[in-house]
Amino acid sequence: MQRSPATAPTIARLIEAFHRLPGIGPKSAQRLAYHVLRAPRAEAETLAEALLEVKDSTRLCGTCQNITDADPCAICLDPQRNDSTICVVEEPLDVAAIERAGVHRGRYHVLHGAISPMDGVGPEDLKVRELLSRLGDATVQEVILAMNPNLEGEATAGYLSRVIGAMGVRITRIAHGLPVGADVEYADERTLRAAMTHRVEVERDEGTD
């Protein structure tokens, strides 16, 4: 990003720092920088402290590899959760999404990425070894593969199913199909095929006849 002589070097430095963040273009970076400049000092201090704290006090949970303040993390410590099921996800944000939906009461494992053969990202670059070490005893009976339904997700699921398959653990994959609110007419062939393959029986209403 080119520096303008009309912008003070300290502000230009802040604009550049914001611009490095994902999804922030040059205009947004400028707006954010001038917002911080005009905001009360306390607000800027809170932001600066939060940024430093997140770098200093977060780490990976030694069990599930999710980002946490304390090791083990709150989910791994929770005695109410089902130890026999592990949901494997690509990123920490996927755990947050599944938790928001409240559809999984078992444990998690975060891989921190997906296998991307054409980019040279292989299983050694992910937290696969840590996952396998959790499957050593007979506690875990099901591994749910919750990878994204794209090529990298398919490659990761294909690899994991081969490694885990021989360990006698049940492997399942989250279903693919039409998202809520989507139109059938715009769906691609693979999505429709998956939706048709994994169709479910409609429960009959016993009270109508």
Add this chain to the structure above:
Amino acid sequence: MPRIRPIRTEAIVLRQRPLGDADRICVLFSPTRGRIEAVAKGVRKPLSKMSGHVEPLSRGQFGLAQGRSLYVVTDAQTLDPWPSLHDDVHRMTEALAMAELVDRSTDVDVSSGPLYQLLRHSLNALAETPSPPAIRWWFTLRFFDQQGYRPELEVCVRCRADVGPEANGYSAVDGGVVCPNCHGAGHGQRLSSPVFRLLRYMRRSSAESTAQVRVDAEASAELERHLRLSLEQALDGWLRSRGFAEDLARAETIGRSAVKSAAEREREEQHRAAI
């Protein structure tokens, strides 16, 4: 400023990479325009109408508008989804190797009709075949022919003597078969008779016929070695996607040994119980 007309083209999606929060950059391979990089906006959101139509290893019809630095995908419609290339991880690894080969050897805005037809035909064959590696071998040989790296299989690349099927060598550096005399003098790596015959058969046969040939593990490993050396010469490096094929093979070996040791443990327990 002259208004640039949007273009419509058929293309195979070779690869994708994320851009920003919700977009992806798609690398398309078109018969008329070669390699095209285009932004597919919003395709990482669940309700995107385009996401399934821009998945790698599929063929489609695309509308593209010229953006500031890259094209922008305005519409996409899948023509060949090739579902088995996504559902079967072995077919996927072979397809990725072919896509990577094309990705690394083609330029932007260069008409590539024959290579496009070769890739399309090979992916079609790969989607149906019982023998995925054979389609990649066949594709690689045809790729060499088209790109000017055609391996010599009829005469010795060093002395031009006719070659029979026995005691030959193969030299990736010299670009083909080496006769027994030159091989004896230290040129090329050993080329077994079955692999020599298979190379010649692949040259004159279709992908579908090649997939019918039964190739044992030893010959398969030897052919992979020769093709790898030839590709390294042509590309000045190795295909990244083949690393995943090796990871997968290791995973299956681990899996098989785990099954074997479980069976052995069970037999031992039965034996102890019997005693």
